[in-house]
Amino acid sequence: MLRATVTGRVWSTKRLPEMPAGTILEVVIDGSTSRLLAFDPLGCGEGEQVVIATGSVAAGWFPGKAPPIDALIVASIDEGAKS
Amino acid sequence: MLRATVTGRVWSTKRLPEMPAGTILEVVIDGSTSRLLAFDPLGCGEGEQVVIATGSVAAGWFPGKAPPIDALIVASIDEGAKS
Amino acid sequence: MLRATVTGRVWSTKRLPEMPAGTILEVVIDGSTSRLLAFDPLGCGEGEQVVIATGSVAAGWFPGKAPPIDALIVASIDEGAKS
Amino acid sequence: MLRATVTGRVWSTKRLPEMPAGTILEVVIDGSTSRLLAFDPLGCGEGEQVVIATGSVAAGWFPGKAPPIDALIVASIDEGAKS
Amino acid sequence: MLRATVTGRVWSTKRLPEMPAGTILEVVIDGSTSRLLAFDPLGCGEGEQVVIATGSVAAGWFPGKAPPIDALIVASIDEGAKS
Structure with missing residues (x-):
């Protein structure tokens, strides 16, 4: 996984219907x-430190x-809390 | 996913028959x-900002x-609309 | 997918038997x-511009x-033909 | 796989319930x-050299x-022990 | 796939039991x-030029x-033999 920091949010009205409802954040x-x-x-x-999983693992x-x-x-x- | 900007389109006459009909854009x-x-x-x-999914998730x-x-x-x- | 240019070919006599017969190009x-x-x-x-798919999508x-x-x-x- | 060195550990109280119990290390x-x-x-x-597998192979x-x-x-x- | 050159070997006594018996090379x-x-x-x-497949394709x-x-x-x- 990747350690990342949230920097914003994106909105998209035009998108595939298969995209789940919910928030897409930029990190x-x-x-x-x-x-x-x-x-x-x-x-x-914004500013929160998060853990990101990528690839088919995320979709699954x-x-x-x-x-x-x-x-x-x-x-x-x-x-x-990082040691 | 990746944030990207559309910069062009590619055409290919010689391609695998399993490639779906439709447009391939360069971003x-x-x-x-x-x-x-x-x-x-x-x-x-061209110039449009888009969200790209990659890997097996795209094919699926x-x-x-x-x-x-x-x-x-x-x-x-x-x-x-980016906050 | 990736846009790439063919630069050569590789030969390998010693390889897994599961490798399909056919050409492996370097791009x-x-x-x-x-x-x-x-x-x-x-x-x-050589010199041809091609489109490459990678990952499990290629094997599939x-x-x-x-x-x-x-x-x-x-x-x-x-x-x-690129616009 | 990737050769990496352990540098720390992360804690997260707020996480998906599907995350398995256990330790997440930073490398x-x-x-x-x-x-x-x-x-x-x-x-x-910390300081231990490890081998990391990534992608769906890790989840599997x-x-x-x-x-x-x-x-x-x-x-x-x-x-x-590296030769 | 990736073209790579073998540079060494790694040994690990402490490893997951699901790791197959055999050699792990560094390239x-x-x-x-x-x-x-x-x-x-x-x-x-060591020094041999090899072709590496990565990701779930390797595990498969x-x-x-x-x-x-x-x-x-x-x-x-x-x-x-490279042309």
Whole structure:
């Protein structure tokens, strides 16, 4: 997984009907300038440090037929808790 | 997923018969110089900002047997709507 | 998918028996110095611009049990046809 | 797989219920500055050199339905044993 | 696939029981400084140029349940045979 920080949210009215309802957040991978767009089932906010799973693993989390989602926020990192 | 901007279209007469009919667009990943070719089911145009899903997730979106497509435009980003 | 240019061919006598018969071409990803080796079902030649699908999507194109092939030329780009 | 060195651990109270119980370690890929977060079933410690498998292969290791885990420590490298 | 050169071997006593018996080699991707660890079913030696398949395609090559292996040497490149 990747450690990343939430930087914003994207809206899209024009999208595939198979995209699940919910929030797509933009994140920056910590220690880099790479950005990803990830589905957020946890209700994360800007500046929050999160854990991102990518690829078919992200799509497989959804119940039923896998949607075309390849990045998923799977956890939020507790503040001040890295050893 | 990746945020990208559409920069053009590619045509190919010589291609695998398993490639689905439809448009292949060239996009540049925002914040980088990396280019991808993605299948476009949404009818996007040059300069449009889009969301790209990659890997087996892209192929799995197609009905029936998965075609050899590993990048798919899943949404277009609303203009002026990033928070 | 990736846009790439064919730069050569590789031969290997010592290989897994599950590798399909056919040509493995070396390509350079356009706009980068990254090289890939891709299976070529289309009969492409040096200097030709091609479209490459990667990952399990490439292996899934083959009939029967998926071979250990993770890059496949799926199309050749028409010359002078990019808009 | 990737050779990496364990640099820390992350805690997250807020996470998907499908995340398996267990430790998530932070590692740095050897020879780079890239960091990954990987599930650790082996009980590794800081400074330990490990082997990381990524992608759906990592999720597929878990019994039952694959969890949203895309990086797994599959081995620890014996000290002083590289030839 | 990736063209790479074998640079060494890794040993690990502490590893998942699902790891198949056999050799894990360290390789450097040609034209880069990136290193990978790959399972070697072909008996390759240091300095040998090889072809590496990565991802679920590598794990799928093994008979039975896919092991947590995401890189596999699928061929050795014939010396002096690149056109």
